[in-house]
Amino acid sequence: MSGHTDGLRPPLAAASRSLFGKAIQTLSRVSDDLWLDPSEKGLALRAVNSCHSTYGYILFSSLFFQHYQWSPSATMRDNDIPMNLNCKLAIKSILPIFRCLNYLEKSVEKCKIVSRLDKCRVVFQFFCKHGIKRTHNVYFQDSQPLKILFEKSLCANILMIRPRLLTEAIVLLTSNQEEVTFSVTPGNFCLKSSSGESLDLSSSVYSEMSFDPEEFDFFQVGLDTEITFCFKELKGILSFSEVMHVPLSIYFDFPGKPVVLSMDDMLLEANFILATLSDHPSRVSSPQSQSLCLSQALRRTEPTQSSAQVGQSQASQAPESISRAAPKRLFPKDPLDSSCATETKRASTNQDDISEVPESVVSDMEEGPGPSQLRKFSCMFFGAVSSQQQEYASHPLDSLAIASDSEEDWDTDRLERAGLRVPAAMVSQSQGIQQMLQAEKPVAKKVSEARK
Amino acid sequence: MKFRAKITSKSILELFIQVSGTVARLAKVCVLRVCRDRLCFCPTGLLGEAQLWGEVRRGVFRHFCMEGVSEEFNEIYLELMSEHLARAVRNAGNASSLKLQLTNKRRPCLTVVVELASCPGHSRAMVHDLPVKVLPRRWWKECAEPRVPASDVSVYLPALKTLKNMVERMANVGDRVLLEANQNGKMNLSVETDVVTIKSYFKNLGNPPKAVLGMTQEKDPESMVQVASITYHVFAS
Numbered sequence: 178m179s180g181h182t183d184g185l186r187p188p189l190a191a192a193s194r195s196l197f198g199k200a201i202q203t204l205s206r207v208s209d210d211l212w213l214d215p216s217e218k219g220l221a222l223r224a225v226n227s228c229h230s231t232y233g234y235i236l237f238s239s240l241f242f243q244h245y246q247w248s249p250s251a252t253m254r255d256n257d258i259p260m261n262l263n264c265k266l267a268i269k270s271i272l273p274i275f276r277c278l279n280y281l282e283k284s285v286e287k288c289k290i291v292s293r294l295d296k297c298r299v300v301f302q303f304f305c306k307h308g309i310k311r312t313h314n315v316y317f318q319d320s321q322p323l324k325i326l327f328e329k330s331l332c333a334n335i336l337m338i339r340p341r342l343l344t345e346a347i348v349l350l351t352s353n354q355e356e357v358t359f360s361v362t363p364g365n366f367c368l369k370s371s372s373g374e375s376l377d378l379s380s381s382v383y384s385e386m387s388f389d390p391e392e393f394d395f396f397q398v399g400l401d402t403e404i405t406f407c408f409k410e411l412k413g414i415l416s417f418s419e420v421m422h423v424p425l426s427i428y429f430d431f432p433g434k435p436v437v438l439s440m441d442d443m444l445l446e447a448n449f450i451l452a453t454l455s456d457h458p459s460r461v462s463s464p465q466s467q468s469l470c471l472s473q474a475l476r477r478t479e480p481t482q483s484s485a486q487v488g489q490s491q492a493s494q495a496p497e498s499i500s501r502a503a504p505k506r507l508f509p510k511d512p513l514d515s516s517c518a519t520e521t522k523r524a525s526t527n528q529d530d531i532s533e534v535p536e537s538v539v540s541d542m543e544e545g546p547g548p549s550q551l552r553k554f555s556c557m558f559f560g561a562v563s564s565q566q567q568e569y570a571s572h573p574l575d576s577l578a579i580a581s582d583s584e585e586d587w588d589t590d591r592l593e594r595a596g597l598r599v600p601a602a603m604v605s606q607s608q609g610i611q612q613m614l615q616a617e618k619p620v621a622k623k624v625s626e627a628r629k
Numbered sequence: 630m631k632f633r634a635k636i637t638s639k640s641i642l643e644l645f646i647q648v649s650g651t652v653a654r655l656a657k658v659c660v661l662r663v664c665r666d667r668l669c670f671c672p673t674g675l676l677g678e679a680q681l682w683g684e685v686r687r688g689v690f691r692h693f694c695m696e697g698v699s700e701e702f703n704e705i706y707l708e709l710m711s712e713h714l715a716r717a718v719r720n721a722g723n724a725s726s727l728k729l730q731l732t733n734k735r736r737p738c739l740t741v742v743v744e745l746a747s748c749p750g751h752s753r754a755m756v757h758d759l760p761v762k763v764l765p766r767r768w769w770k771e772c773a774e775p776r777v778p779a780s781d782v783s784v785y786l787p788a789l790k791t792l793k794n795m796v797e798r799m800a801n802v803g804d805r806v807l808l809e810a811n812q813n814g815k816m817n818l819s820v821e822t823d824v825v826t827i828k829s830y831f832k833n834l835g836n837p838p839k840a841v842l843g844m845t846q847e848k849d850p851e852s853m854v855q856v857a858s859i860t861y862h863v864f865a866s
Contacts, residue, residue, distance in 0.1 A: 342753075348757040349743055351716040382713050383734075384753040 195242055195282045196273035196420060196445065200235045203417040205268045207233045207410070207449075212301060212322035213264040213292070215247045220290075223322045224268075228514070230452035232325050233422040241444040243287075262292055264299060265320035274301055274313050292317075325450055327376050329437045333399035334361055339417040340391065340425045340440075343368070346386045347412060354381075356454070357411055359429070359436075360403040363392065370408065394424050404432050405454040414438050414449050420446065630705050630763070631696040632663050632731035642688045642727055646718050648683055653715035657682055660764065660772045661739070663695050663705040665729075671772040672711060680775045691726070698766065705731065705773060706764035717741045717757040725752070737761050784810040785835040792818070795829050802827060804812060812836055 204211055204224040206233075214221040219238040225231065239245035275281065281288070287304040299320065303311040327337075350357070350370050360367040372381035390396040416426045418440045431435040434454030439448040636642050648670065652659050652761075656672030663669075671681035687693045697703035719729055721743040728742040738758040745753050764772075786792060798822040799806050810816040814836055819828035 345745060346753065346755060348720045349745075351713070352758065353716070380760050382717060382760070383758045384717075384755060386753060388753060389751050392751055392753075 182465065193444075194285055194288050195278040196235065197288070198278050198281045199417055200445075200447070201268075201271060201275045202238075202278075203447075204235065205272045205412050206413040207231050209268050210318075211266050211268050211271065212320070213266060213317070214322045214324075215262055215292070218249055219245065220247075221322075225323055230405065232323075232450040233448070234325065234450075236445070237449040237513045238444050238446070243584040250254040259423070261318050262294065262393075263321050264292060264553070265322070266315055266317050270315045273597055274315075327435070327437060327450060329426075329428040329439065329448075330522070332437070333430045334402065334428070335395065335397045336361070336393050336427045337395035337424045338388075338427070339394065341409075342388070342392060344415045346388075346406075346420065349413060350384055350408075351382050353542065354408050355386075356405050358403055358405040359427070362401045363398045366390065366396070367395070369403075369459065373569065395426075396525050400430060400626050402431050404429050404434075406436055406438055406451045408450065411438075417447065421447065480498045630698060630730070630731060631694065632705055633692065633694050634690045634729045635725045636689070637691040637725070638689070639722075642724065643722060645685070645727065646715075648685075649711065649715045649718055652681065652683065656711055659709060659711040659714070661707040661709065661761075662772055663697070663707065665697070665703050666697065668693075669772075671773070673771070682775055684794055688701060693788070694748065702766060702769075705729070706769055707737075708762040708764055709759055712823065713757075713759045714741070718743070722766040731761075732758070737763050737764070745820060781814055782810045783837045784812075784814065784816055787816070787831050787834055789829040799827060814833075824861060 201224060204222055208224040210224065212221075212223040214223055219236055219241065221236045223235075223236060224233045230573045232312065254438070259585075272304070284305050285303045286306060289302040290297070291299075291300045291302070293300060297313045298316055301313040302316065303313075305311060333629075346368050350368075354370040356370065358369040360369055366388040367385055368388070369385040371381050415425070418438075419597070421440050421442060423440050423442045426439045426441070427436065428439070432453055435450045435452050437448060437450050441447075444486070648782050654672050658673050660671040660673060661668065662671055666687045668685045668687075670681070670685075672681050695703075695705065697705055718727060718741060723745070724743045725746040726742075726744045728740075728744070730742070732738050732740045732742045737760075739761045741757045741759060741760060743755045743757075743838050745755070773796060795818055796806060799818070801860075802825065803820040803822045805820070807819045807821070808816065809819075814832060814834045816831040816834055817828060818831070821827075
């Protein structure tokens with residue numbers, strides 16, 4: 178890989194610096210690693226937590242920066258497809274740099290970020306008052322960022338609300354709750370929280386707060402439903418949305434399908450995809466039924482088909498990183514295979530499954546050194562997916578986080594759908610894959626249940 | 630059995646939050662005794678032999694209505710986790726009102742409703758259902774109001790913040806703090822170990838006007854009260 182010194186160089190302006198710092202802080206709550214993913218659209222920061230139940234993606238458009246320069250680094254050998262900067266930073270190295278937001282706003286006059294591929298470094302330079310210049314060299318790991326594509330506008334329920342209203346509500350929730358539930362009907366939005374039920378005094382408090390649809394800037398409920406997801410993540414996201422000063426948009430469907438929380442202003446777009454519990458825990462449910470399965474289908478990707486889809490081929494970095502991740506999440510392969518079968522059956526019964534999420538690890542399906550099992554793991558996404566390759570091929574690839582006119586851009590990149598079952602731990606006990614399989618309900622049934 | 634009460638005054642609300650917070654720090658379980666004219670906090674299982682008793686008189690509530698177990702025994706004893714109550718009201722300082730209500734939602738609950746004033750006409754309320762146990766009459770005597778024996782000396786405490794700082798530091802040194810006071814507005818706080826004695830002298834504290842029984846008229850009678858330092862410290866918090 179030939180070196181290229183000028184991957185990107187965006188000096189950050191004024192108050193944007195603290196926003197950038199805040200973005201890093203928010204993503205630090207998600208994961209220990211952060212991908213810097215520059216492209217011609219801008220600089221994206223991506224993070225996914227270790228159990229793949231939360232994915233954060235913040236895109237700073239090129240206009241956010243005073244000066245933004247990105248040029249593709251070396252192209253791949255055989256074709257002219259540009260290679261992205263595959264840059265994964267440890268949050269531990271970069272968080273201290275951006276920790277003090279006040280300092281960023283007041284004392285720093287300019288912040289420059291330059292990537293140096295030849296030395297595997299990203300250089301953060303702060304030009305501060307009094308002529309002081311601070312330079313941080315942060316080493317990065319060469320790693321393909323995991324990308325998620327998710328068509329959020331196809332969700333049945335779309336809400337938009339000023340984050341302040343939700344924050345005020347969250348503050349009143351008794352703080353030891355692990356999960357929070359959004360419950361919607363066309364006439365009502367209800368925020369609920371509780372963690373289980375038992376008959377003695379130490380059982381948890383159940384809390385709820387209702388909102389009138391009029392309090393929302395936009396309120397579309399196509400499906401009466403209740404979704405439950407991680408409370409801690411919601412708090413972090415709300416805190417970021419407050420500094421963005423734009424409404425928070427919430428996209429969701431039935432339980433099990435991930436919820437997307439997103440904020441969009443002209444310069445900056447932030448999206449957080451959170452896994453939801455696939456079974457709404459009723460107040461008398463047993464812990465076992467609180468399945469954390471986030472209805473991920475594990476799908477084998479066919480190399481031949483995938484090459485047809487893949488517009489570009491990349492260096493074989495992805496399998497390494499993914500396969501490193503894989504052992505953390507997945508246990509024996511066999512349950513996954515059977516789950517694959519389950520998902521296949523399940524997904525195929527629901528033709529209207531609009532939540533297909535083509536995975537978008539920009540990985541090299543063809544060049545991957547590994548055998549097909551690496552490919553199996555090399556894709557991840559949230560949401561149920563149809564298993565038909567043919568269906569997939571006919572689906573347009575819609576990007577979650579990209580501006581509306583750039584869907585075409587992604588067509589060439591996109592690959593396969595596959596998914597990973599996510600033994601996510603929203604509660605501290607980890608659940609085995611088998612339990613998740615047992616609790617799995619057919620998609621068709623879920624969609625048809627009206628939730629109040 | 631019925632119980633419904635509402636607080637709308639901001640200062641009372643803050644006090645309520647403080648009281649429930651303090652109770653939660655002191656004891657895991659608290660019995661809320663709902664009487665005709667007041668609401669009592671009776672935490673159980675305190676350290677040592679300490680007892681804590683708090684009363685909120687009916688008058689501070691905007692609304693207060695109750696119906697006890699029976700006409701003859703017109704009270705309700707509710708046992709709950711103090712932490713639940715404290716957390717439910719902890720951030721309610723800006724609420725427009727706080728409502729307490731005994732409800733039955735699959736099981737007896739004390740429902741705490743924190744109402745927030747919000748934008749144009751919509752009022753939003755966070756509803757917490759705290760699980761409670763309604764205590765049968767045979768257990769009522771456990772939560773009786775403690776009789777405060779007539780005291781020998783009664784003195785107004787100095788600023789709690791000062792006292793708290795001092796007690797905290799003394800707690801680092803020893804287990805027991807000695808508190809002495811007399812009817813001339815003087816109070817001493819001291820801790821003693823083998824190697825060191827630390828003593829703080831307060832003077833010009835007032836004495837409450839109530840007549841004290843068994844009091845001799847000596848100028849400086851020191852009435853010695855020994856308090857285990859840890860509990861005292863929390864009282865002061």
